[in-house]
Amino acid sequence: MDSIIDSQTVVTVPLIIRGRIIEDNLIEFGGRRGGVTLMTPDVNKYVDEITLRNPADLRDWYSLEMEEILDFLEELGSRLSPSTNPHIRRALEASIAASSGLTPEPLRFMYESQRHMLKKERVKEMIEGVFHEPYLERWVSHQRLDRTIKVRAFGSRMVHINPGNGIAIALQSIMNTALLRGDSIIKSPSNDPFTATAIALTLIEMAPNHPLTKHITVCYWKGGDEAFERRLYRPNNIEKIVAWGGLSSMKHVRGYIGPGVDLIALDPKNSCSLIGAEAFDSDDTMRRAASLLARDVGAFNQEGCANSRVAYVESGIDEKDIEELNRFGQMVFEELLRLPSEISSNDHPNFSAVLRDEIGGIRNNPYFKVFGCKANEGGVIVSQETEQVEFAIHISGRVVNIVPVNKIEEAYDIGITIDTQTVSIYPESLKDKVRNECAWRGAQRLTSLGCSSSLSFAQPHDAIEPMRRMARWLVIEDFREEDFGNSGLFKVE
Amino acid sequence: MESNLKRALPQAHNIAQLYDDIEAVLDWTQDEIYDQDPAAVEDLQLYWLRRRFTELRPQVRALDKLAQDVDVNSIETIDDVIPLCFPHTMLKAYSASDLEKRRFDRMNRWLSTMTKHDLSHVDVRGVESLDEWLNRISAATPLIPQLSSGTSGKISIQPKTAVEGNHLMVGELRCFLPYRDEPGLDPFRGDATLVTPWIARSGPHHVTMLQTNAVKNIFGGREEGVVTLGYQKMSADALWLSGRLRRAQMTGEELKLTDKERELAKQIAKESADVASPAQMDRFIDQAVTRLKGKKVYIRATWQRIYDMAVACKERGVRPDYAPGSMAATGGGAKNWVFPEGWRELISEYFPLPTIEMYGMSEFSAISRLCPEGHWHAPLWGVSWIVDPKTSKPLPRKGVQTGRYVCFDLLAESYWAGTLSGDKLTMHWDGGCACGRKGPYAEMDVRRFTEVEGGDDKISCSKTADAYTDLVKYTQGDVDG
Numbered sequence: 001m002d003s004i005i006d007s008q009t010v011v012t013v014p015l016i017i018r019g020r021i022i023e024d025n026l027i028e029f030g031g032r033r034g035g036v037t038l039m040t041p042d043v044n045k046y047v048d049e050i051t052l053r054n055p056a057d058l059r060d061w062y063s064l065e066m067e068e069i070l071d072f073l074e075e076l077g078s079r080l081s082p083s084t085n086p087h088i089r090r091a092l093e094a095s096i097a098a099s100s101g102l103t104p105e106p107l108r109f110m111y112e113s114q115r116h117m118l119k120k121e122r123v124k125e126m127i128e129g130v131f132h133e134p135y136l137e138r139w140v141s142h143q144r145l146d147r148t149i150k151v152r153a154f155g156s157r158m159v160h161i162n163p164g165n166g167i168a169i170a171l172q173s174i175m176n177t178a179l180l181r182g183d184s185i186i187k188s189p190s191n192d193p194f195t196a197t198a199i200a201l202t203l204i205e206m207a208p209n210h211p212l213t214k215h216i217t218v219c220y221w222k223g224g225d226e227a228f229e230r231r232l233y234r235p236n237n238i239e240k241i242v243a244w245g246g247l248s249s250m251k252h253v254r255g256y257i258g259p260g261v262d263l264i265a266l267d268p269k270n271s272c273s274l275i276g277a278e279a280f281d282s283d284d285t286m287r288r289a290a291s292l293l294a295r296d297v298g299a300f301n302q303e304g305c306a307n308s309r310v311a312y313v314e315s316g317i318d319e320k321d322i323e324e325l326n327r328f329g330q331m332v333f334e335e336l337l338r339l340p341s342e343i344s345s346n347d348h349p350n351f352s353a354v355l356r357d358e359i360g361g362i363r364n365n366p367y368f369k370v371f372g373c374k375a376n377e378g379g380v381i382v383s384q385e386t387e388q389v390e391f392a393i394h395i396s397g398r399v400v401n402i403v404p405v406n407k408i409e410e411a412y413d414i415g416i417t418i419d420t421q422t423v424s425i426y427p428e429s430l431k432d433k434v435r436n437e438c439a440w441r442g443a444q445r446l447t448s449l450g451c452s453s454s455l456s457f458a459q460p461h462d463a464i465e466p467m468r469r470m471a472r473w474l475v476i477e478d479f480r481e482e483d484f485g486n487s488g489l490f491k492v493e
Numbered sequence: 494m495e496s497n498l499k500r501a502l503p504q505a506h507n508i509a510q511l512y513d514d515i516e517a518v519l520d521w522t523q524d525e526i527y528d529q530d531p532a533a534v535e536d537l538q539l540y541w542l543r544r545r546f547t548e549l550r551p552q553v554r555a556l557d558k559l560a561q562d563v564d565v566n567s568i569e570t571i572d573d574v575i576p577l578c579f580p581h582t583m584l585k586a587y588s589a590s591d592l593e594k595r596r597f598d599r600m601n602r603w604l605s606t607m608t609k610h611d612l613s614h615v616d617v618r619g620v621e622s623l624d625e626w627l628n629r630i631s632a633a634t635p636l637i638p639q640l641s642s643g644t645s646g647k648i649s650i651q652p653k654t655a656v657e658g659n660h661l662m663v664g665e666l667r668c669f670l671p672y673r674d675e676p677g678l679d680p681f682r683g684d685a686t687l688v689t690p691w692i693a694r695s696g697p698h699h700v701t702m703l704q705t706n707a708v709k710n711i712f713g714g715r716e717e718g719v720v721t722l723g724y725q726k727m728s729a730d731a732l733w734l735s736g737r738l739r740r741a742q743m744t745g746e747e748l749k750l751t752d753k754e755r756e757l758a759k760q761i762a763k764e765s766a767d768v769a770s771p772a773q774m775d776r777f778i779d780q781a782v783t784r785l786k787g788k789k790v791y792i793r794a795t796w797q798r799i800y801d802m803a804v805a806c807k808e809r810g811v812r813p814d815y816a817p818g819s820m821a822a823t824g825g826g827a828k829n830w831v832f833p834e835g836w837r838e839l840i841s842e843y844f845p846l847p848t849i850e851m852y853g854m855s856e857f858s859a860i861s862r863l864c865p866e867g868h869w870h871a872p873l874w875g876v877s878w879i880v881d882p883k884t885s886k887p888l889p890r891k892g893v894q895t896g897r898y899v900c901f902d903l904l905a906e907s908y909w910a911g912t913l914s915g916d917k918l919t920m921h922w923d924g925g926c927a928c929g930r931k932g933p934y935a936e937m938d939v940r941r942f943t944e945v946e947g948g949d950d951k952i953s954c955s956k957t958a959d960a961y962t963d964l965v966k967y968t969q970g971d972v973d974g
Contacts, residue, residue, distance in 0.1 A: 350883070351883065353883070354942065356580070357580035357915065358586075360579070360580035360583065361579075361582030361586030362586045363558070363562070364559070364586060364603075364606055365587070367599075375884065376883070387590055390589055
């Protein structure tokens, strides 16, 4: 029954409202270049059901212990393989057709492997890493100077505006809903129209009456549909919006933010690499650094925020140094082409025409040397001076700009900004040297060269702790008899 | 009797003559151009493509480098030219930092790779501004570089000679010439006034250069032949700075301006205010409308500007009363203008002139006029291709093909005029347009290739796609502020 979806197919995506599957009132979206045509119910006809009016309806979660929730999530994860789950298989096919940047092999790899984030030991590690104390399970007591407090993290009613450049986020939204004991309305992006729906359909089949099934809504609407959004984003209806994406999606969302609605904004990011002079110690170290950088550039076709787009290299800038640097650039290009096909493709399905023109333009410029970028294979632009290409923030499609510096310190002001998420670093010893300067300029995550794409949720992300932000933190205070009258001000003897 | 006849009969034009002198085509009538056998046209084009390649490859370094890169050493078929065409970004692929740091020796070196003319003797010592650099080039070489303001805020610099710069003016104004019984006038007789409500009178921008070329070459130096809205010289530095300001505004980047730049920015603001001022418009309406009562005019403006003129006339209680045969031309739809209610009616009321539309780009003098069937027909000195937008491989030169537009201006003799444009076009290669013009024609709807094409509901955590979407949307006026 499963058909192969291509960009000519119309994908019908049911609306899932807390365990109910709806396939009426279908309207059409999309059909533009690089996307599939979606038929999905008009959310405007269901807006009252989509919003969970009464927050007390979250009480059904509290019949479960955390251990049971963890077991349930692990069971869910085991059922999400595309080889055994037809919904997930269909989601994979839709993603292959709808994704503009990822090719079938890496997508297949992602779908097969990322469900393992739901394994019990991983989830436990994440909870421990983020919450440190069992706030999700019970009231945790702390003694303060003037009172005793008990703190507990409760779930909230959330809307997730998810990105489509990775299926991990769909999994994460659902996982967080369970761990936080919340309610989530998930908006699927047009470049991944089906994954969250597929997981919800799996939940319905697996356990139709489970609180998680009863607290997941998955829908699609066009961002900017004012009629719908105005009713959705009311503080009576939701407490948190977790929004990924840039100006266009944020613009729609920010217009609705008022008292009572907390926006957790995961803005788009740039990532880069810092490579110390040690990389040029020998041919071996050069080759090693080249292969690690290639991985940071090419993993998942450079579609992620964590992928490196510019590498600042402490090569020196005189003629001989630049010769070595060009040799390094050539090596990076070779290594790029050798990346395993399950994480990277040598034929990007949608190499940006605009970027191609920009690179075409600078080929004639003696201050830049271009390796590759002839078709869709990506490539390396080696600046012959300490100047990055003007279009650095437009780099995509497995391209990297290598910029020489005399000393790595010169890279800070050029390369590290408030939009910098990941900085991958070589050698390891360089991390200590650069960390504060990077931190002060806005960088959010320092990692080893080669590990840019190894994102984890068991740690801060984008300089915040998103999962903690998604919780509602309640506090109960107890005062000793003698502290009753202190009115909260510091008593002065 | 004989000599009278000789004077009366126009010299017969035929395509064979153009093998020796392609520029002579600029003397042809539109009927002559569009009634040529398409196969003969293509033969002529292939001849000239080969000739330009042979002449220019050894002299234009950028062409030589590209030809080496793509390993194309001869042009056997017309499609062989495609990999040799420069992306339109070539014209702005200089280092912005070079310009900002006034490293004009490096700018010289960059520009010289794109022209056959030698710039090595252009003295850039002490050059403080872009305007001065351009002046030094004009003084020391046959070049008068022409600028365009790019959508990304970075200006393009084209190394054209005076003659080549003039071709753009001729190509555009030729759109006013009639074909068969379509409306037309002959702007080159100099007996009609060119009205262009452009914000500056002179300067290195391709629009101001069109104006100055018209004054010089059509009106023999008579300034009153061309009526402009702004009367000042457009400064290249101001153009550059405006672009940077716009770009910084869009990206939220904080611009660090030098004192000089800050002064310049103030000056730009003041000049813009002047140009937009009622006093300026008073003067313009007086010159463009009141004083041209009963005279023949041709207006070259965007719809927005014509609308502004109509509003200005209405406000002043002035009604244009031009001689019959007057016309207007627009460059097609205004990109980011929201058409106000009743705009068409107001324009028809005040400027009830036959209005034509033009399509082209400043790299390409073979400008097309929209025919009554709603199609673009490039004149024969412009060669066209449609290529696959992703691979840049040629699509067949038959049937209907949609893709990226590539063009070549055969008149250019000092630079390589093959351009990979940023436009998406649908070409009908087999011709047969009901307007009567022979040869291939393009559909009216021209789009720019942008990232947004993939669907603006795509969300990614990576800044790249987003940054470009914003940039495009900003320049198309979709983003506030």
